[in-house]
Amino acid sequence: MPIATEVLVVGLGAMGSCTLAALARRGVDAIGIDRFAPPHTEGSSHGASRIIREAYYEDPAYVPLVREAYTEWARLAVESGRPLLHQTGGLCYGPPDGVLVQGALTSARAHDVAHELLDAREMTRRFPAHRLPAHYMGVLERRAGWLDPEQCLAAALEVAARHGATVRTHETVLAWEPSAQGVRVTTDVATYEAERVVLSAGMWMGTLVPSLNARLTVQRNVLYWFASAPPVFDATRFPVFLGELAPDLLWYGFPDVGAGVKVAMHQHGPTCTPETVDRTVHEDEIAAMRARLAVWIPEANGPLRRTAVCTYTNTRDGHFVIDTHPASDRCWIVSPCSGHGFKFASAIGARVAALVSGDASAPLPDLFRLDRLDRP
Template identity: 45%
Template sequence: MGHDVIVVGLGGMGSASAHRLAAGGLRVLGLDRHPPAHDQGSSHGGSRITRQAYFEDPAYVPLLRRAGELWDAVAEESGRHLVDWSGGVMVGRPDGPTISGSLASARYWGLEHELLDAGQIHTRYPTLRPSDADVALVERRAGSVNPEESVRAHLDLAGRYGADLRHGETVLDWTATDAGVRVRTERATHEADRLVLAPGAWAPDLLADLGVPMQIERYVQFWFAPSDPAAFAGHPVYIWEGPGGRQFYGFGLGGDGTVKVAFFRGGDVCDPASIDRTVHPGEVEEIRAFAAPHVPGAVAEFVRAKTCMYTCTPDHHFVIAPHPAHPAVTVACGFSGHGFKFVPVVGEIVADLVTAGSTSHPIDLFDPARFSARSTPAHSTHFGEHVA
């Protein structure tokens, strides 16, 4: 059987793209070097934060609203539990980017939210220990997404709609041809009319001609047994901007009785082929020392840790667009450590770009041309002050 479109990479973004394309009636071939829902890239770890009062840039909010609708729809269609809407708490100084950016998005888009002072934070959330200068933005439409279950759900649905999904088949290179595209793997050469590249941390290799400088960074996710598990049952997700502007984030009690915490930025540059997957004692002590003054009960006893990777663009905004040199190729990459909450809407956008060449979703911020020396870097200045 011939294929209309090949999807390279079947993690979060690729699996959602394969689902939407197959649901639209296209003959889809999906390729991934690893088994389904693997832990070698960026779509693993049991939980990812989803939120809407987005400090990164107000331009993301319409996409987050649509993603929230789609998370619930995909959960219902697949029969898998994907999201816990436990609420979210952003904590930091009023003039820091976490609070000021979240508040700008909430106010611009009229999102339901509350702003609490330090005393109110501790009264409502006894697990949290803010300083006198800290405030918190609280929103209900936030929570935790399960990345592995998301990938499985989208792969299940893609297969249900007839997609041919092949795992354990590494893509070596691709070529745009007069007839469409050709993808060479370690096993075979595949041809199709169109190509979607959602390769995660392997983007720098497969998209070296895109003109986007992407850097792969190593991060560690940590799980601790809390001192009082009941205090973290149903706990909202949180992002805390601590000293020096560094952020860490955390979740409520998981099914195994642990809570997860991690740093948001500051990872080491790495290569996916040689990433150090050993978690060292000093790394455990670093996160414990940073988190303990703020959420002391969360980091009582270390249980385990696992590495993951961010594929970062210089401005930490995504790349979602037709390839500027090859109209038959659509790229979705550079999600910079904050992309997973967008997975289902990215799938919808990719399907639009493949089938129609455009989308009604606002994606100007994600144009790879912003890195061209001939263009001005993209800003959502029409939304107010840009928050990097």
């Protein structure tokens, strides 16, 4: 006998856990299923910190959504009693005509985001760990900072359960199909009849929606923590940053909050699949990161404390896919976020929960529509 529910959420990473919490808060009968036990290190939502920022260089359309996300993270922090958001300020630096500085300024000006435009001399005075070319500029925003992804997922799942949602871990969804009641979902443990289903399976989306395989690319990315020389790496002198080292070469980093300075490249790893992702960090990769540190942040080039491998699920334009499935408007695709989705998860969860419940008062930006990826 299938287990009946109103909404089944498949995958409880950033997107699924926040969607489940938001559904449960609305009083929807919801079940969330994950093949592992989130928070875990197999997908895209681990590694101790995720940047949140408002002067969004990728597109001004994200600014209202990130503002909503700040509100939703604060709400989740209060409900769960967990520390989720740490506001350090955030610096986006690069050549004055580069994608980061131009993009951040465009969003800041379009949406009145409080910011300062700094030249290289002023950035070096305030943030002495950075060594920057004399012509570089930086956009500093005070509200930026970092979210603790493990705490965020734990908080969302706790709140979901407290409001009546069922969380099922170590259970893998094998298939789904439209049915008379809505959607029939088969796992390695049970069969479900759901009125609607949310697929938030991260890099595994292609196993559940094979037509996405041609539109999504899984990319391996590495996180590095280096022992630092305090105090230049505390949050006041080393806020979260994104830097443009060269055209199409972006990196980012976090202050030392105890585990070392964390740095990583953005959109800069080999393509892989969930099955082939290489979880080993190799000596040549570490050497390449050290070479960058030696030039750009030499005092962070200390002993390597830790590494982690994580995956981006990328679209070709770098924007998200959050839309209904072409074959069934009872099935929502909520996941592929091109390596910058975490900060939005609280707001995406709230909006998807509303839409799935028939409340269309806060739609998602057209930028996230699936059919845009079919256009040449």
